[in-house]
Amino acid sequence: MAEIDHLLEQAIATHATPGVVCAIGHAGKVVYRSVRGQRAIAPVAETMTWDTVFDMASLTKAVITAPCVMQLWEQGRFDLDDPVCRYLPHFAAAGKSGITIRHLLTHYSGLQPDLGLTDKWHGRDAAFRLAMNTVPDHPPGSRFVYSDINFITLGFLVEKLSGMTLDTYATRYILAPLGMRMSRFLPPETWRAQIAPTQFDDDGHMLRGQVHDPSARRMGGVAGHAGLFSTADDMCVYAQALLDRRAGRPSAFPLQTRTLVMMTTPQQPQGQTDLRGLGWDISTHYSSPRGDRFPMNSFGHTGFTGTSLWLDPDSDTYVLILTNRVHPDGRGNVIRLRHDVATAAAIALSIPRA
Incomplete structure (x- = not known):
């Protein structure tokens, strides 16, 4: 080589x-x-x-968040074509009631690429409000737009369904079973x-x-x-x-x-x-x-x-x-x-x- x-x-x-x-x-x-x-x-x-x-x-998206979501799917906690707002009700704001969990995972939600940094927001609560209130740029399923908001929302979904923070869940159910001792958030x-x-x-x-x-x-x-x-x-x-x-x-x-x-x-x-x-x-x-x-x-x-x-x-x-x-x-x-x-x-x- x-x-x-x-x-x-x-x-x-x-x-x-x-x-x-x-x-x-x-x-x-x-x-x-x-x-x-x-x-x-x-x-x-x-x-x-x-x-x-x-x-x-962004390898975090595929390596951590997606398998966390899919573990919960294996447990029957949701269907991939369920609307996100069934589990995160605030997500229905601004016409997002038709966006499904599959749309988020595949980046076909129609959401904009990121939360935006112009406003000096800080904290998880502020990020949650911004993600829940974001306005779609396109109808769900109409085009591929790679968006951090999709996976920010999926992180909140994992936390809602598991009752744990994302880092705690990922360490316990993804990283520890694999023996990945030098991998973690924070x-x-x-x-x-x-x-x-x-x-x-x-x-x-x-x-x-x-x-x-x-x-x-x-x-x-x-x-x-x-x-x-x-x-x-x-x-x-x-x-x-x-x-x-x-x-x-x-x-x-x-x-x-x-x-x-x-x-x-x-x-x-x-x-x-x-x-x-x-x-x-x-x-x-x-x-x-x-x-x-x-x-x-x-x-x-x-x-x-x-x-x-x-x-x-x-x-x-x-x-x-x-x-x-x-x-x-x-x-x-x-x-x-x-x-x-x-x-x-x-x-x-x-x-x-x-």
Whole structure:
């Protein structure tokens, strides 16, 4: 996999990211590991390490919030095509009574992309009011619009149905069963030196252990759309356990095989061409981490901070790329890196062109 080595080095040399941790899993094993560049360049330089803890950003949606929701679905707590307002009555405001849980999971709700930061709101109660009162831009089911509000709302749904905060539920029922001990919301101060910093906040302090996403940060660091911190080791465990359970092999993954198959196959409204699973991306303009060779039934997700995970059940393969490309000034860009590494990995593993 020398081509992948070259791509990672090139990304650092061109300042696409200060550093990167990359892992490729295939046939039940991690067949490629690489650690390159720097974990931090400001305020002082630090070398990247394999055990670096990354702000996973929107990978939180697919890795945490969606499986939390689907565990509750397995328990019969709701149907996917139930209106959200049946469980969160305030959500019916502003003409949202027709939006279903499936619409939220697939980003076909018609809601705008985010809560907006112009008003200086703070706190979970304020975020709840904003999410419940948000006005749709489009009728539900009419078009794919990736929206943090969808998963902020799903986080509130998990809390309503479980009686626990999202981080407590996720730790107890997702992370702990998988043995992911270096993954959590709100990482403790003892982890700080191991965490990849992201950007300076509005007060000029470097974010390190505080979630980068501003809405999640205003919510106290726990939200359905962002807030998870994790390592390469833990994410490899997650990815392989998901692939194993999906294939019906022995696995600690805390969902049933049929549920995972449903989550990772198209669930968008009939006739729509942007293909989304339940939490997972399949084929949209966000699908660059598929590269040129992984098939259309592969799936994955990205995070704004520079994280991505793409999985191919046909070949039992995953490609994990962890960066803090936003450090220190937000100018890094790893979209091309994700695409090219996936392509190179598929070629190296002799995966046929899709």
